[in-house]
Amino acid sequence: MAQKIAKSRIKKLLEILRNTYPGVKTALGHRNPLELLIATILSAQCTDERVNQVTKTLFQKLRTAKDFVEVPLSDLEEMVRPTGFYRNKAKSIRACCQALLERHSGKVPDNMEALLQLPGIGRKTANVLLGSAFGIPGIVVDTHVKRVSQRIGLTRESDPVKIEFDLMALIPKKDWIDFSHQMIWHGRALCKARKPNCPACPLRELCDYGRETT
Ligand code: SF4
Structure with a gap:
């Protein structure tokens, strides 16, 4: 079941992601x-x-x-x-x-x-x-999106499909594509699997894991 999270927290999260990772797209080269x-x-x-x-x-x-x-x-x-x-x-x-x-x-x-x-x-x-x-909205739940979503506290699920539905319930549809890319980049840049760099993370105040490690 989707987490109950204040809309203001989601709004702030999306704003920080947008400002931190502007214009990010898939890194896989393709023409079609x-x-x-x-x-x-x-x-x-x-x-x-x-x-x-x-x-x-x-x-x-x-x-x-x-x-x-x-x-x-x-x-x-x-x-x-x-x-x-x-x-x-x-x-x-x-x-x-x-x-x-x-x-x-x-x-x-x-x-x-x-x-x-x-x-x-x-x-x-x-x-x-x-x-x-x-350009059709969808949320990609790869290993990065799964891990970062769990740490932030956007989901308590571990099954990627359940996580996808939790995130769809929380994130406005217009943001689904960009949100997926931004979370993937965040997982690669800061919220790494072995050791998340919480002290340097702009999401720390909004993140369950980050706040616990303060
Ligand atoms: S505060 Fe830490 S755990 Fe939370 S998103 Fe940032 S790097 Fe990841």
């Missing part, structure tokens, strides 16, 4: 929804920098869902190898592109229902795509 879909699959257990290095060349060679289905699997594996778990990732990309060809004429659909029907696509990836490729 298909490229973002593939980059997101490759980003599992891998840094965005590494993914971008790989996709720079990959997206020059392969441009359409058909290209990804027709390239020999061993070639695709070799191309995505530096991102780790390359056999599974190549298989996932292939299965997803095959489904895109069969069901959507090779295009990435722009709604949650259809995205969730694609092999290997969960709510997190679907929300990444909706927000960053189509």
